[in-house]
Amino acid sequence: MSFLSLQNASLRFGGIVALDDVSLEAEEGSIFGLIGPNGAGKTTAFNVITRLYRLDAGDVVFEGKSLLHAPPSRIVKLGIARTFQNVELFPTMTVLENVLVGAHTVSRFESERSVRAKAQKTLDYVGIGDVARRPAAGLPFGTLKRVELARALVSKPRLLLLDEPAGGLNHGEVDELATFIRTLRDDLKLTVLLVEHHMNLVMRVSDHVHVLNFGRTIASGPPAEIQRDPKVIEAYLGGELEEAS
Amino acid sequence: MKLVPIGVVVAVLVALPFLISGYHQGLATYVAIYFIAILGLNILTGYTGQISIGHGAFMAIGGYTTVLLSADQHWNLLATLPASLGISFVCGLIVGVPALRLSGVYLALATFALAVSVPQFPLKFSKFLGGSNGIHAAQTKSHLWLYVVGWSCSALAFAAAWLLLRGRIGRAFRAVRDSELAAVSSGVSLPIYKTLAFGVSAAFAGVAGSLLVLVTNGYAQPGEFGVLLSLEILIGAAVAGLGSLWGVIVGAVFIGLLPSVAPDVPLIGSAHGQDVVFGLIVVLIMLLLPNGFAGFLRRFEPRVKTTIKSDPKTS
Numbered sequence: 001m002s003f004l005s006l007q008n009a010s011l012r013f014g015g016i017v018a019l020d021d022v023s024l025e026a027e028e029g030s031i032f033g034l035i036g037p038n039g040a041g042k043t044t045a046f047n048v049i050t051r052l053y054r055l056d057a058g059d060v061v062f063e064g065k066s067l068l069h070a071p072p073s074r075i076v077k078l079g080i081a082r083t084f085q086n087v088e089l090f091p092t093m094t095v096l097e098n099v100l101v102g103a104h105t106v107s108r109f110e111s112e113r114s115v116r117a118k119a120q121k122t123l124d125y126v127g128i129g130d131v132a133r134r135p136a137a138g139l140p141f142g143t144l145k146r147v148e149l150a151r152a153l154v155s156k157p158r159l160l161l162l163d164e165p166a167g168g169l170n171h172g173e174v175d176e177l178a179t180f181i182r183t184l185r186d187d188l189k190l191t192v193l194l195v196e197h198h199m200n201l202v203m204r205v206s207d208h209v210h211v212l213n214f215g216r217t218i219a220s221g222p223p224a225e226i227q228r229d230p231k232v233i234e235a236y237l238g239g240e241l242e243e244a245s
Numbered sequence: 246m247k248l249v250p251i252g253v254v255v256a257v258l259v260a261l262p263f264l265i266s267g268y269h270q271g272l273a274t275y276v277a278i279y280f281i282a283i284l285g286l287n288i289l290t291g292y293t294g295q296i297s298i299g300h301g302a303f304m305a306i307g308g309y310t311t312v313l314l315s316a317d318q319h320w321n322l323l324a325t326l327p328a329s330l331g332i333s334f335v336c337g338l339i340v341g342v343p344a345l346r347l348s349g350v351y352l353a354l355a356t357f358a359l360a361v362s363v364p365q366f367p368l369k370f371s372k373f374l375g376g377s378n379g380i381h382a383a384q385t386k387s388h389l390w391l392y393v394v395g396w397s398c399s400a401l402a403f404a405a406a407w408l409l410l411r412g413r414i415g416r417a418f419r420a421v422r423d424s425e426l427a428a429v430s431s432g433v434s435l436p437i438y439k440t441l442a443f444g445v446s447a448a449f450a451g452v453a454g455s456l457l458v459l460v461t462n463g464y465a466q467p468g469e470f471g472v473l474l475s476l477e478i479l480i481g482a483a484v485a486g487l488g489s490l491w492g493v494i495v496g497a498v499f500i501g502l503l504p505s506v507a508p509d510v511p512l513i514g515s516a517h518g519q520d521v522v523f524g525l526i527v528v529l530i531m532l533l534l535p536n537g538f539a540g541f542l543r544r545f546e547p548r549v550k551t552t553i554k555s556d557p558k559t560s
Contacts, residue, residue: 050430052426052429052430071434072429072430073429073432073433073434073435074432075430075432076430076431076432077432081430082430084426084427084430088424088426088427088430089423089424089427090419090420090423090424090427090428091423091424092419092422092423092488093416093419093420093423097416097419100413100416101416101417101420101427101428101431101433102431104413104416104417104420104431104432104433105431105432107413108413112411112412112413115413151431155431155432
């Protein structure tokens with residue numbers, strides 16, 4: 001049985017079909033890339049998995065159990081943490097406090113001191129330990145993305161959903177990020193679901209790539225296969241994929 | 246921790262009753278009552294971002310609880326305080342559930358309706374609640390007794406608020422205020438924490454209401470708990486500074502003492518002009534200190550100087 005699966009998931013907003021009978025299966029320990037042109041339904045899929053959106057039909061199954069009856073605030077407790085495309089932080093709190101909120105579900109019976117130490121360690125791990133005491137508002141976008149990542153990691157997830165982690169990064173930084181995502185997966189025994197526009201990154205780190213267009217699955221398979229798939233090339237007008245290969 | 250300012254405030258409060266008359270002890274007790282009520286409202290509005298213009302209603306519930314238990318059941322007045330706390334807490338939870346569906350102006354209006362309607366209950370059920378004349382407790386207490394009890398309750402309330410807000414729960418409250426989306430995604434349950442904030446906040450208001458009844462010679466009357474009281478508490482919280490505990494004492498002094506000082510202002514401060522003075526000062530404070538007294542204090546805090554020294558990998 002697969003670790004996480006969407007089974008015939010459909011969701012429409014008024015006349016717009018956001019997900020149309022999408023099925024996907026992510027293996028435990030894999031890095032699963034979810035790609036597609038703008039508006040393809042990638043972030044929608046994330047919002048369905050984290051229960052922010054309700055499916056019209058189909059099911060979301062995580063470790064053999066349907067998620068459809070869990071309230072959105074339980075998702076983290078079940079072992080699924082996420083980041084957001086445009087960064088959703090708590091602007092009036094410090095960086096450390098943001099991460100402490102991330103530890104909400106795992107700190108109920110823990111002393112404040114040890115939770116703080118844990119949060120600081122997580123910030124060190126993602127490489128921004130020195131900004132712990134600064135207010136989250138006003139830090140550069142790349143740093144904010146790392147704060148969000150630390151906030152997700154501190155909850156000890158088994159499945160990590162990354163929504164465009166390469167947003168706003170330059171070429172060299174994207175290379176570093178690719179290595180970092182793999183390290184992350186190996187260090188923390190994670191399964192990673194990756195939504196990303198940066199084709200080069202997705203093709204390099206993913207074990208499996210799933211392509212959506214207008215809410216429908218158009219291809220699914222190992223990166224090398226996806227890069228040759230005529231339907232995928234057509235959806236992207238050829239441009240970006242050639243660059244990646 | 247800010248031990249020095251707390252020590253100074255405590256020392257002043259302990260010394261004060263030996264230095265002032267009974268009348269002024271009464272005034273100081275009003276300050277204690279506003280302190281507790283503003284503290285409670287701050288937890289709700291300042292920390293979780295749910296506005297309430299209806300806290301006078303919870304004070305009424307607390308006040309009538311105390312008087313009824315004293316007059317009908319002959320409870321000791323001190324023993325009525327925990328009862329009032331518990332009943333107000335439950336009432337707060339009950340109001341908090343429908344409030345989950347409201348926010349901003351709509352929540353403000355709904356709580357305003359509460360402030361308007363709850364004081365009508367004694368008129369409707371005048372047989373039990375005494376109608377517009379009110380009912381009164383079996384005992385009355387001295388100014389000194391009220392002062393000591395009032396400020397002891399304030400100290401307990403402050404300690405409770407500080408303990409509640411400093412750790413996991415306080416952060417969850419602030420997370421809800423800052424971003425509901427991020428809060429939920431971090432595992433913070435909106436229904437639980439928003440309702441809890443309403444309950445705790447109402448419990449504080451209930452105790453304040455009980456004390457208010459005691460300080461008015463044990464009388465509970467609908468007029469005491471009118472809309473104006475709710476507005477005063479909200480103004481006090483704004484003057485104190487929302488989202489911080491350290492300005493609350495200033496907000497309480499402001500609301501508690503200004504009405505009795507305002508008539509002494511030359512020219513406009515006559516008996517009729519005191520509201521004008523009050524209003525003017527509120528406007529001035531909001532213009533000069535938009536973040537209240539707590540925001541004023543924050544200006545003197547040492548700025549965090551650490552710039553990003555070693556360039557983090559991302560930027």
